Amino acid sequence: MTEIINIIDDTEVIDNRYYSPTSGVLLTGDNTTSAYPLTRLSAGKYYHYSNIGENFSFGLVIFDDAKGFVKRVTVTELMADGYFQMENDGYVGVSVLNASLNRVALVEEKYGSYLITPSSPLNTIPPHLNIKKKIIKTNTVIVDKNGNGDFTTINAAIMSIRDDDIMNKYTIIINPGTYNEVIDLKHKRFISLTGVNKKTCIIRNDNGTYEESPIQISGEAVIKNLTVMSTHDNNLTLDPAGNKGYAIHADYNNGGNGGTLIIEDCVLISYNSSALGCGTYADQTIECVNTEFISTLPPNYLPKYGAVFAHSSNSAATNQHFKMRNCKITSNSDYSAFFANSDNSTLNFELINNNFYSSVNGKSDESILESKNPIYNARSFGNNVSKLNK
Known part of the structure; x- marks a missing residue:
């Protein structure tokens, strides 16, 4: 044969x-x-x-x-x-x-x-063909400030990775220390960051500007077991009216490739803006699990978007999802969170067992800022703000 x-x-x-x-x-x-x-x-x-x-x-x-x-x-x-x-x-x-x-x-x-023969129906696979299943390869790189890993900075580890793809993912393990860096993962799709202890593994930036959010990311990745901070300790003249630094900024189109970004078991803190600022695109999901979001934006500072700001694409796009489960969201401003659609697309929100609090409006419905009728899907329940439950 x-x-x-x-x-x-x-x-x-x-x-x-x-x-x-x-x-x-x-x-x-x-x-x-x-x-x-x-x-x-x-x-x-x-x-x-x-x-x-x-x-x-x-x-x-x-x-x-x-x-x-x-x-x-x-x-x-x-x-x-x-x-x-x-x-x-x-x-x-x-x-x-x-x-x-x-x-x-x-x-x-x-x-x-x-x-294909008269006695063999269309689409019949020959018995001797066999397709084997293989687990996706995952590579590990270790970052240690004290020199006990592969690299001493996170950005050096990222720059060393040139072959990340869906079949060749990377996880950067971050050992204890404070890493004062701006982590640029906007164009690296399959690189995840995992700390060994979120209390002692800290990524921060002290300039407070929008362009210097400590983690800037798109693509399919996991951010896990880290504390991420954006302060303005080095920039006491930061403009109170302009856009300022998130702890994590995830609003990059990623070439239209979609994917799922997971933020899990982290503490995100911004002294300048929302702790998480994110926008989704076609076929994209952002999922937050067991994470604390804190915004200590001073009362005279703008924009007052709360500790989490999530919005849909400004362009026509389908299959956009934002999920939060077992998270704590605390803000020093009027709102704990801001959920928004655009004129051109809709973001599907799934919110389960989350605790929202604004120092001005507490846990009332008024503590959630909304724009263009965000949709909370049927799985949304257990939140302490009543209008988020279905």
Whole structure:
């Protein structure tokens, strides 16, 4: 029997992901799906096979040679013809139900007539093809101020990483110390930061400006077990009316690639503005878990957005999510938090068991500033501000 080469990388599977049918972005699933890494294909016809009668995938997503989204090929189209056409050189992404792992193959056109016979239904995978599942590789880099790690500064560790991607993620472990740095992760998508102890692992900036928020981040990453502080100790003439530094600023488009940012078991403090300032984009989720947000903005300072400021994209965008669970939000201003939509898009808020407090309005409904009717989804409950519960 002729050996058939499966074009799909049969050593790599991305767990709990699927390719968006409208944008091609890798989205987080509900633990029932997996995705294969993008596969480079030349222009031509390709057959797509799976076990008989199984709804094996959500369809194929085709990208151009620069990995820009081109179109989706639906399951119906694949089942009707058994093949799809690459009009130009590019890439293809395949998402599968976990039940169909090890049962999917892409093969070149030359094998089509061999596999499909009058007695063999379309999309039947040959029994000797086997796709193996592999856990995503995660690399660890250690930062220690005293020289007992790989680097003494966090930015030096970040600059050393040049190959981060969905299959090759990095976690920077931060040992105890105060790291007075501005951490730039705006264009590094798969680098996470984890402290060994949030009481002793501190990232801070003392200039207080908007451009110098201590952590500036986008992409798919985890910020965990850290204290992050923005003060104006070095800038006593900071303009009371202008935008000023958050502890974490997460409002960067990331090239339209979506993803999930998780902030977990942290303490975020800003003496200048909100502790967290974030904006979402298409296919993006920002999730905060077991984290304390503190804003000690002086009463005569603006803007008064509370300790958490979260807003949707100013451009047309879908599938935007902001989630908070078991968090404490405390502000010295009129509002504990500011939740906002834009004229062009909507952010879905999921708020569970959070404690909000404003020194002016306490835990009343007036302690939450809103703009353009933010949506609190049906899972929102257990919050101490009544209007946030559904």
